[in-house]
Amino acid sequence: MTPTITASGVRRSFGSVPAVRDISLQVEPGRVTGLVGPNGSGKTTLLLMLASLLAPDAGQIRIGGIDPVEDPSGVRRIIGWMPDALGAWGSLSARETLFVTGRLYDLPRDAARDRAEELLRMVDLTALAASPARVLSRGQKQRLGLARALVHDPQVLLLDEPASGLDPEARVGLRVLLRQLAAQGRTVLVSSHILAELEEVVDDAVFLVAGATVSAERVAAAARSLRTWRVRVADADPAVSVEAIAAALQRDAATLATDRSGVLVGFASDTEAAAALRALVEAGVPVIEYAPATGDLEHTFLDLRDGSAS
Numbered sequence: 001m002t003p004t005i006t007a008s009g010v011r012r013s014f015g016s017v018p019a020v021r022d023i024s025l026q027v028e029p030g031r032v033t034g035l036v037g038p039n040g041s042g043k044t045t046l047l048l049m050l051a052s053l054l055a056p057d058a059g060q061i062r063i064g065g066i067d068p069v070e071d072p073s074g075v076r077r078i079i080g081w082m083p084d085a086l087g088a089w090g091s092l093s094a095r096e097t098l099f100v101t102g103r104l105y106d107l108p109r110d111a112a113r114d115r116a117e118e119l120l121r122m123v124d125l126t127a128l129a130a131s132p133a134r135v136l137s138r139g140q141k142q143r144l145g146l147a148r149a150l151v152h153d154p155q156v157l158l159l160d161e162p163a164s165g166l167d168p169e170a171r172v173g174l175r176v177l178l179r180q181l182a183a184q185g186r187t188v189l190v191s192s193h194i195l196a197e198l199e200e201v202v203d204d205a206v207f208l209v210a211g212a213t214v215s216a217e218r219v220a221a222a223a224r225s226l227r228t229w230r231v232r233v234a235d236a237d238p239a240v241s242v243e244a245i246a247a248a249l250q251r252d253a254a255t256l257a258t259d260r261s262g263v264l265v266g267f268a269s270d271t272e273a274a275a276a277l278r279a280l281v282e283a284g285v286p287v288i289e290y291a292p293a294t295g296d297l298e299h300t301f302l303d304l305r306d307g308s309a310s
């Protein structure tokens with residue numbers, strides 16, 4: 001599949017701060033791609049450059065084959081951009097915000113009106129359609145921001161922290177919507193540091209550390225690194241069950257950590273984890289929960305952040 005978004009050797013500094021040092025990536029259509037990185041790793045700076053709102057100091061970007069530096073309006077026609085905070089037009093109502101945005105994208109008056117109603121329904125804001133945007137809660141503003149990004153039915157979506165401020169129901173709604181948008185063949189690039197959230201929705205992930213993309217080899221090595229599993233035993237406090245678990249696994253109990261719900265054990269591979277489960281059951285330990293303590297993305301992210309995969 002031809003990637004819709006490509007970047008190579010992209011750099012951008014603010015004065016002496018190198019916000020983006022070396023970013024190269026490819027994002028494919030029909031998929032949701034997560035942009036993952038710690039605070040200050042350059043996610044927003046990168047998204048602004050992809051959205052044609054900030055010029056790179058060096059490197060090359062193409063969105064649907066268009067260079068955002070050469071042809072910013074060409075890029076803006078095909079992208080939907082959701083910034084991490086809604087910004088501007090606080091006195092317009094949610095409905096007016098979407099109507100005006102539609103008009104700015106040259107939708108005829110009636111089409112802009114219909115589209116606004118359709119999007120209000122899609123993000124569950126119909127009941128608040130007449131409220132000024134400034135009185136909306138953070139989560140409601142996020143939903144309006146998402147609707148605004150979708151007004152002109154863009155092929156590429158660039159979403160900066162769309163889940164931030166959303167309640168659990170709205171998060172589920174967002175996940176379903178992102179999957180639908182990707183299933184329609186759109187390209188969805190979404191940044192977040194709520195990794196459990198991304199875990200549920202992304203097909204691919206691009207990892208940023210200190211303004212640079214992490215190579216596929218390094219990501220694969222991080223994903224393979226020693227992984228912590230949580231073992232929970234029926235009716236036993238982890239501080240007590242740690243002894244039985246350590247004995248069954250022939251480990252020193254003092255080397256095993258515990259948290260509120262279980263005992264944490266490191267395994268080098270899934271095969272080793274499966275063999276340990278067998279040993280626990282054979283030793284009569286009543287295991288009621290046995291799973292990786294972190295999701296795949298979080299595990300890789302933490303390993304990259306700690307630098308142990310380099």
Ligand SMILES: Nc1ncnc2c1ncn2[C@@H]1O[C@H](COP(=O)(O)OP(=O)(O)OP(=O)(O)O)[C@@H](O)[C@H]1O
Binds near residue numbers: 193
């Ligand atoms: N306009 C600016 N002027 C000066 N420094 C900036 C500016 N914008 C970003 N930076 C710096 O660039 C670096 C990257 O910032 P950026 O906002 O891109 O990170 P981020 O990954 O989106 O962070 P977060 O997860 O906290 O949103 C940070 O060190 C930030 O302080």
